[in-house]
Amino acid sequence: MLSINGLRASIEGKEILKGINLEVKPGEVHAIMGPNGSGKSTLASVLAGREEYEVTGGNVIFQGKELLELAAEERAAEGIFLAFQYPVEIPGVTTINFLKTAVNEIRKYNGEEPLDAARFLKMVREKAKLVRMNDSLLKRALNEGFSGGEKKRNEIFQMAVLEPKLAILDETDSGLDIDALRIVAEGVNSLRSPERATIVVTHYQRLLDYIVPDFVHVLYKGRIVKSGPKELAFELEEKGYDWIKAEVEAEEVNQ
Amino acid sequence: MSTETIDLKTKLITDFHARESVMNGEARSAFYQKKRAALAQFDELGFPTPKNEEWKYSNVRDLISASYNFNTSDTLSAEDLIDLKMPEQAANILYFVNGHYNAELSKMASSSDQIIIDSLQNAYKKNPELVNSYFDELVKDDNDAFTSLNTAFAHDGVFIHVPDNQTVEHPVILRFVSDARKENIGSQPRNIIAVGKNAHVKIAEAFRTIGEERSFTNVVTEINVGEEAGVEYYKVQNESENAYHIGTTQVRMLDRSHFYAATVTLNGKFTRNNLNIVIDGERCEAHMYGLYFPDGTQHVDNHTVADHRKPNSESNELYKGILRDKSKGVFNGKIFVRPDAQKTNAFQSCKNIVLSPEATMNTKPQLEIYADDVKCSHGTTTGQIDEEALFYMRSRGISKPEAMSLLMFAFCADVVSQIKIDSIREYLENVIAEKLSEK
Ligand SMILES: Nc1ncnc2c1ncn2[C@@H]1O[C@H](COP(=O)(O)OP(=O)(O)OP(=O)(O)O)[C@@H](O)[C@H]1O
Numbered sequence A: 001m002l003s004i005n006g007l008r009a010s011i012e013g014k015e016i017l018k019g020i021n022l023e024v025k026p027g028e029v030h031a032i033m034g035p036n037g038s039g040k041s042t043l044a045s046v047l048a049g050r051e052e053y054e055v056t057g058g059n060v061i062f063q064g065k066e067l068l069e070l071a072a073e074e075r076a077a078e079g080i081f082l083a084f085q086y087p088v089e090i091p092g093v094t095t096i097n098f099l100k101t102a103v104n105e106i107r108k109y110n111g112e113e114p115l116d117a118a119r120f121l122k123m124v125r126e127k128a129k130l131v132r133m134n135d136s137l138l139k140r141a142l143n144e145g146f147s148g149g150e151k152k153r154n155e156i157f158q159m160a161v162l163e164p165k166l167a168i169l170d171e172t173d174s175g176l177d178i179d180a181l182r183i184v185a186e187g188v189n190s191l192r193s194p195e196r197a198t199i200v201v202t203h204y205q206r207l208l209d210y211i212v213p214d215f216v217h218v219l220y221k222g223r224i225v226k227s228g229p230k231e232l233a234f235e236l237e238e239k240g241y242d243w244i245k246a247e248v249e250a251e252e253v254n255q
Numbered sequence B: 001m002s003t004e005t006i007d008l009k010t011k012l013i014t015d016f017h018a019r020e021s022v023m024n025g026e027a028r029s030a031f032y033q034k035k036r037a038a039l040a041q042f043d044e045l046g047f048p049t050p051k052n053e054e055w056k057y058s059n060v061r062d063l064i065s066a067s068y069n070f071n072t073s074d075t076l077s078a079e080d081l082i083d084l085k086m087p088e089q090a091a092n093i094l095y096f097v098n099g100h101y102n103a104e105l106s107k108m109a110s111s112s113d114q115i116i117i118d119s120l121q122n123a124y125k126k127n128p129e130l131v132n133s134y135f136d137e138l139v140k141d142d143n144d145a146f147t148s149l150n151t152a153f154a155h156d157g158v159f160i161h162v163p164d165n166q167t168v169e170h171p172v173i174l175r176f177v178s179d180a181r182k183e184n185i186g187s188q189p190r191n192i193i194a195v196g197k198n199a200h201v202k203i204a205e206a207f208r209t210i211g212e213e214r215s216f217t218n219v220v221t222e223i224n225v226g227e228e229a230g231v232e233y234y235k236v237q238n239e240s241e242n243a244y245h246i247g248t249t250q251v252r253m254l255d256r257s258h259f260y261a262a263t264v265t266l267n268g269k270f271t272r273n274n275l276n277i278v279i280d281g282e283r284c285e286a287h288m289y290g291l292y293f294p295d296g297t298q299h300v301d302n303h304t305v306a307d308h309r310k311p312n313s314e315s316n317e318l319y320k321g322i323l324r325d326k327s328k329g330v331f332n333g334k335i336f337v338r339p340d341a342q343k344t345n346a347f348q349s350c351k352n353i354v355l356s357p358e359a360t361m362n363t364k365p366q367l368e369i370y371a372d373d374v375k376c377s378h379g380t381t382t383g384q385i386d387e388e389a390l391f392y393m394r395s396r397g398i399s400k401p402e403a404m405s406l407l408m409f410a411f412c413a414d415v416v417s418q419i420k421i422d423s424i425r426e427y428l429e430n431v432i433a434e435k436l437s438e439k
């Protein structure tokens, strides 16, 4: 479904991603962990199409298409969804109106008729219930004045509405209380299916108790330096990153 | 000074004297004496140049380099108006063609015991003392050549009087249409609005143009807001690419009154709006909203004054602009807090989105505070579209142009949503949406 090959990207002349390789198959959940500043959000942003980053090498194939050649909105329409680490506040545009525009723009891209207001509302209500998102939040300006947890929940709500093929969750768990964490995880799990895949960026094992990954990867200094089964997350939780850093440094010396 | 400058000025002064020579007794009236004094002032001041601090960024050279016909009679029929797609609603709708009241096109919805609405000319014929008691009273100290010029030539416009304690249900919509199909048209409407104690009314001025020739509108509106009165006043400009517009709205508020203004400039070659509010009462609330959306080489200048003369009142101002292409915007917001005006709250904000590197915006807040116990704040921002917001929206599948238009529509909505006359608000929403989808 997604195949990242030797991806390099930089911002303001500084190389952040230094050759990422990752293969994601339909139905899989991949967790990406790694120390602060290692490039996790950068990778997520590059996949979603943020233009500030300059791709300097490698390629990304998503469902047979050269992903990097598509504009951000085209990637969304092709089925990529990024839950932002820091969701943006958009004054004056209500969540509901924003989502309606998004849904219909995506439908237009895929050659479908726009959803009528009644069907859209019905669908939105169902999804809101799924992530226990308060109706009053939907009518407010998008994320404006939302609490940290409400913003994160809104991300998952949007994901539920847009039903992406590949969801990338960037630290959706940080700032959530235990109950919210469970609700968010339920939302993610309800979308799990053999056709869909998820990439979960997180610092904490606890989210992975709810969203059980098939693979865990460690991103460090712009490269995936270690991959393993879900048990790798336990090991990281226990031992931190120092041992991995040491391994990488030893390798760098050898080269 | 160029020779053209002398031309229009001289022509206007000559015109004034020519009219005077064929007048009879009326030339001795108090009303006419005011006009004469105004002409003398116009003569002395002359058209402003950028050396005049108030006109620093707005050069009228181009405006005064042409000649205009100020003396046309009614030239428009109902059919001519169809293309303007003006919104319908149950309202008192008055048409002014090239500045002259057109009774045939106009219709009234309110009863005359609720509100007196008449053309300035008719009102003056019926009751010269009443009209004269308001005429020029609010603007006589305004040291502005265009205001003086308007006073000197004041002839037609609207006279509105709302008696005490009346709440006028139907709004008053004044439509000023310039017919520039055949020649350059000049018009100088003069509006007088007097709202009695505890009376409430909504009034809109809408400016439109038909035709490709130049139009020059020089409008002055004097608004008296009585004690405890509530007035909503909207000025909407959607004129042609060849429209020059200079306008002054002068307001005086008495105790415990509320005044809301929204000034929306959608289209026009050169626009200068002065909105001056004298808060001459305690516990008043003055709100000023503004929106401008120039493109091409259009120029929009808004000058506002909130003059706090008495204690315990509040003024609140929000102006917003979107500038495209090579357009220019100017905002100058003055707040005066006089020594007596303790416990004044005065807020001002001007926010702009500049969409092209060739567009410019000049903002100048000017606070003069002579009292010590006041709360004042002001802020201006001029920037581009928020890139983070844009990426967020695009990452959800919304195309870049659609995302920009949603963001800009939301930006405008802060001002447009203040407008309480439904048909006008909806009209603005439509025109703005259309303008946003153009590019
Ligand atoms: N716009 C930018 N300008 C300059 N440097 C940037 C920019 N965006 C990211 N970086 C740098 O790129 C590096 C990787 O940042 P990124 O946000 O991808 O890290 P991360 O792995 O997501 O970290 P965290 O766990 O703290 O979220 C950091 O050193 C960061 O400072």
Ligand SMILES: [Mg+2]
Pocket (backbone or CB within 6 Å): A040, A041, A042, A085, A170, A171
């Ligand atoms: Mg991050």
